[in-house]
């Protein structure tokens with residue numbers, strides 16, 4: 001299967017990004033043809049610092065490599081280096097209903113978050129995302145729950161293109177993790193963990209052991225003192241149980257048994273230890289890669305060359321179907 005996913009170079013990754021998206025990418029690359037994209041053209045739809053962008057792109061790439069993306073198995077590249085993304089986005093924009101775009105939750109949320117930065121790029125964001133996916137004729141897109149709506153729109157656009165101009169695109173499916181599709185904030189377990197939120201609310205993949213300990217010990221918990229999985233009554237402890245379960249492959253029921261009779265403090269101490277141990281190789285590999293910019297750039301150049309071959313061939317077909325050649 002051809003798989004595509006993208007991530008914005010907007011700062012460090014947290015365990016929500018990892019458990020919701022990247023962990024799936026790493027498993028999928030074993031048996032599929034995977035294309036992973038650092039979506040810089042998406043990153044510039046919200047406020048950003050031009051001088052920092054190249055640094056963030058290299059950092060983001062180092063993070064994926066440290067997390068286990070293997071450039072021998074998968075294509076990893078920067079979106080703006082393959083011009084066909086922008087070109088296809090324009091063409092697909094001509095068959096995308098405005099009504100669909102104005103229903104998008106992310107557009108509404110980001111417009112609220114950045115009131116003086118509501119631009120047409122942010123509105124058209126899902127069209128560019130559809131172009132990313134369709135350019136590679138991808139059949140599946142592994143993402144967290146918050147991106148499901150965008151992938152559905154990409155399906156709608158694919159269907160419409162096939163109907164209007166002739167069938168060339170598969171209708172992409174979303175791959176959601178069974179558990180962990182929405183890891184919640186540590187400070188407010190009713191909100192999703194988000195990298196643009198307060199650093200205390202999320203565990204970065206590269207947090208120091210001391211920071212992990214502090215953040216987990218002060219994570220918001222619920223009334224009562226039993227360690228029980230119940231998302232409505234105990235959203236805080238349930239979120240922590242989900243994280244524990246995903247990192248240890250123990251079910252939440254097993255964990256309930258393991259911590260029976262223990263309090264929140266004991267449970268949190270144990271979780272902090274699990275996280276510190278789990279993330280140790282990430283910290284080590286990232287430190288190594290940070291000093292190897294040339295190596296990382298070389299991987300991105302090779303990735304872009306491989307991506308271009310597929311992208312150019314799809315664009316040839318699209319131009320023919322749309323009557324542009």
Ligand code: ATP
Nearest residue numbers: 008016017020021143144181182183193194195196
């Ligand atoms: P931002 O705060 O800048 O919007 P973000 O933390 O939401 O960023 P993205 O770069 O938008 O992260 O998302 C990268 C991937 O991680 C996407 O596939 C997204 O669905 C997934 N993801 C993001 N947050 C979570 C979360 N809390 N739980 C599970 N998956 C998540």
Ligand code: LTN
Nearest residue numbers: 004005006007008039042129132
């Ligand atoms: N919109 C996504 C990032 C993204 C993406 C994509 C994900 C851009 N293009 C294509 C999957 C497929 C986000 O905000 N996380």
